[in-house]
Amino acid sequence: MAVVSGGAGRAVASNPAAPPADAAPLIRLRDVIKTYGSGATQFQALKGVDLDIDGGDFVAVMGPSGSGKSTTMNILGCLDVPSGGEFLFRGFPVQTLDRDQRALLRRKYLGFVFQGFNLLSRTSALENVELPLLYRGDEKKARRDLSMAALEKVGLDRWWDHTPAELSGGQQQRVAIARAIVTQPDVLLADEPTGNLDSERSVEIMELLTDLNRTSNITVLMVTHEPDMAAFARTVVHFKDGLVERIERNHRPGVVPEND
Amino acid sequence: MFGTILTLALRSIARHKLRSFLTILGIIIGVAAVVTMVTLGRATTLQVQKNIAALGTNILQVRPGQGFGRGGGGPRPPDFKPEDVTAIADQVAGVTAVAPQASATVTAVYEGANWSTTVNGTTDAIFQVQPWPLLDGRRWTPAEEQAGKAVCIIGGTVVKNLFPGIDPVGKRFRVGSISCDVIGTLTTRGQAGFGGDQDDTVVMPIKAVQRRFTGNRDIRLMLVGVDQRFSTDAVQSSITDLLRERRSITGGKEDDFNIFDTKQISDTFSSTTVLLTRIVTAVAAISLVVGGIGIMNIMLVSVTERTREIGIRLAIGAVAREVLMQFLVEAVALSCLGGLIGLVIAQLAVGALSALGGLPFLFVPGINILAFAISAIIGVVFGYFPARRAAALNPIDALRHE
Numbered sequence: 001m002a003v004v005s006g007g008a009g010r011a012v013a014s015n016p017a018a019p020p021a022d023a024a025p026l027i028r029l030r031d032v033i034k035t036y037g038s039g040a041t042q043f044q045a046l047k048g049v050d051l052d053i054d055g056g057d058f059v060a061v062m063g064p065s066g067s068g069k070s071t072t073m074n075i076l077g078c079l080d081v082p083s084g085g086e087f088l089f090r091g092f093p094v095q096t097l098d099r100d101q102r103a104l105l106r107r108k109y110l111g112f113v114f115q116g117f118n119l120l121s122r123t124s125a126l127e128n129v130e131l132p133l134l135y136r137g138d139e140k141k142a143r144r145d146l147s148m149a150a151l152e153k154v155g156l157d158r159w160w161d162h163t164p165a166e167l168s169g170g171q172q173q174r175v176a177i178a179r180a181i182v183t184q185p186d187v188l189l190a191d192e193p194t195g196n197l198d199s200e201r202s203v204e205i206m207e208l209l210t211d212l213n214r215t216s217n218i219t220v221l222m223v224t225h226e227p228d229m230a231a232f233a234r235t236v237v238h239f240k241d242g243l244v245e246r247i248e249r250n251h252r253p254g255v256v257p258e259n260d
Numbered sequence: 261m262f263g264t265i266l267t268l269a270l271r272s273i274a275r276h277k278l279r280s281f282l283t284i285l286g287i288i289i290g291v292a293a294v295v296t297m298v299t300l301g302r303a304t305t306l307q308v309q310k311n312i313a314a315l316g317t318n319i320l321q322v323r324p325g326q327g328f329g330r331g332g333g334g335p336r337p338p339d340f341k342p343e344d345v346t347a348i349a350d351q352v353a354g355v356t357a358v359a360p361q362a363s364a365t366v367t368a369v370y371e372g373a374n375w376s377t378t379v380n381g382t383t384d385a386i387f388q389v390q391p392w393p394l395l396d397g398r399r400w401t402p403a404e405e406q407a408g409k410a411v412c413i414i415g416g417t418v419v420k421n422l423f424p425g426i427d428p429v430g431k432r433f434r435v436g437s438i439s440c441d442v443i444g445t446l447t448t449r450g451q452a453g454f455g456g457d458q459d460d461t462v463v464m465p466i467k468a469v470q471r472r473f474t475g476n477r478d479i480r481l482m483l484v485g486v487d488q489r490f491s492t493d494a495v496q497s498s499i500t501d502l503l504r505e506r507r508s509i510t511g512g513k514e515d516d517f518n519i520f521d522t523k524q525i526s527d528t529f530s531s532t533t534v535l536l537t538r539i540v541t542a543v544a545a546i547s548l549v550v551g552g553i554g555i556m557n558i559m560l561v562s563v564t565e566r567t568r569e570i571g572i573r574l575a576i577g578a579v580a581r582e583v584l585m586q587f588l589v590e591a592v593a594l595s596c597l598g599g600l601i602g603l604v605i606a607q608l609a610v611g612a613l614s615a616l617g618g619l620p621f622l623f624v625p626g627i628n629i630l631a632f633a634i635s636a637i638i639g640v641v642f643g644y645f646p647a648r649r650a651a652a653l654n655p656i657d658a659l660r661h662e
Binding site for chain 1: 264268275276568569571572573574575577578579580581582655656659
C-alpha cells in the first residue's frame, strides 16, 4: 500500500488539504547537521537532513536507534538547535532564535506529547491541561473553559479533577494530548506516544490523533517504532545513519499494511 | 505574569504539604525563638524597673551584715536599735524620714481560713518613705503607734486569702498568737522581680511586733527616704559615717552593715536583663540562619527531584526567567509562611511564659516586623541559588531525567 517517493535527499510530502505546492511548507529543514562533543569523541548525529513538512500533514518518523530521528524531533520541537544548516518554521529561520525566543515559539505554535506522559504528579487533569495557558497568561475563566474544552475533545471532561495516579495509562496520555492541544498549536510533536500502552489503548490514542489532525487541522509529527502505529500517518519518514532514507506516502491511513 | 507565577508557586507548595512544612520548620523555630526571647527580655526588664519603682525611688535600705555574697564567718553583726533610727533621722542632712522594720513569719486565721504570711512592724514614717497608698481604711494614730496596739493594715494577697468577698476593714482576726483589728488595706503592688509577693503582708506598729513576735527591740531593716534635692550618694556616705561611729567601727575595719540604693539595684538588674536578652537573641538568630540553610537545602534537593517537572514546564513554553521566578517565589512564599507561623507561635509562647513568670503580656511591633522581614530576605537569598540552577536546565536532558 505504501508508496516510495524517492530515495534519500530532498523529499516533499504533500496532501490535498495543504496549500498549493509552490507555497513554502510549514517546516523546512535544509542540510541540517547536528554534532555532539568535539575532537576524538565527536559524533555526528545528523549529517545533512533535508525535509519539508506541509501544514495539516500527519507524519510518522521511523528508524532504528541512533538514526537521528530523536535529534531531528528535538530540533523540530525547538528544544535543540542545529549545528549547521537551516530550519525554517513558517518561513522563519529558527536557528537564529535564542533560548527564550524558542520557548515562546514552543508556547505559541507547538504542543508536546511524550512516551512517559510527563504529567505533573499530584495535580488534577484540569490543572495539568491549564499549565500552558498559565504560561501564556490567560485569565482564570478562559483557562478553565479552554481546558475543559480540550478535555472534552479527548473524552475526559468527566475526569477533570483526577490526578495522574488515579488515571489509567491511556487516560493519562489523553490528558497529555489535551495539554498539548489546549493552546491550539500548529504542530503536535509526539514522541512514541503509544510506547507505554497496550495495543488497544494505542489504537485509541492513534484514532484520537488522527481525529485531531483532521478536524482541528493540527500537523502531527510522531516518532514511533511500531509499523502498526505509523500506518495511521499519511506520510512516513524513515531515518537511517543521520539522514532521511526514504519517505512513504500512505493513501489509506489507518489501514495496517499487509506486508512490508 | 507575576500572578501566574504566584499561582504556580502556591499550587506547588499546597501539593507538597509535608515537604513544605519540613522546609520551613527551621524558619518557624528561628522566628518564634527570636521574637519570644526579645519580647520576654523586654517584659522582664520593664517588670523589674516597675517593681523597683514601686519600692520607691530615692530610698536607701540599711541592713546589718555585709550585703549579698560577702561576710560570712564570725559572729553575726548586731541588729539596729530604735536609737539608730532616731539618730539618722535627726542628724543626717537630706533624710526625709526613716522607717524601721522588724518582721516575723506568722499564720493568720480568720473564721477557719489559714494563711501563712509575714508580719511587718514599722512606724508611720513608712508612708512618707514609700509611695504606698491605702486602698481603704486609715493609718494608725500616733497614740496607737506609741502604745504598740494590735492594729494592722493588710496587703491584697492576705485580703484575697482570708477575706474573700468580705470587707476586712473593722474585722478582727488572729495573727500568730494575738488577735488584731484590721484598720486598713493596701493598694496592690504585684509581684516583685525578686523578694516575692509584696502584697503578702500584715503591717503593724513596730512596737506591737517587737513585743508580741520578735521579743526584742531589734530592727533588721531601715528604709531611709532621701530628699529629692540631695544626692543619694552623699546621704549614703553620711549614714555610713554616722553608723560606723555609733557601732564603733574604726580605721580600716570594714562596715558591718550595708546600704542599698534602690536606683542602683534597678540599674544593675536592667543592664543584666538587657545583656541576657542580647545573648539569648543572638543564639536564636543563629537558629534563624540555620533555618535559611534548611530552605536552601530542601530547595536544591527539590530542583533535582523535580528535574522532569522543570523539563515539562520548559517544553511547553516556560522561559527560563519564569522557572527561576517560580522557584524563587516558592522559596520566598515558604519562608514568609514560616515567618508568619513563627510569629503566631511566638505570641502564644510569650503569652504562656508571661503568665508562668508573672510578667505582663507584651507585643513588641519592632521585633515582629524585623523577624518577618528577615525570614523573607532568607527566602530570597537562599532560594536564589536553587532557582537559578532549575532555570539553567536543558529541557531535553531534564525530560530524560529519571
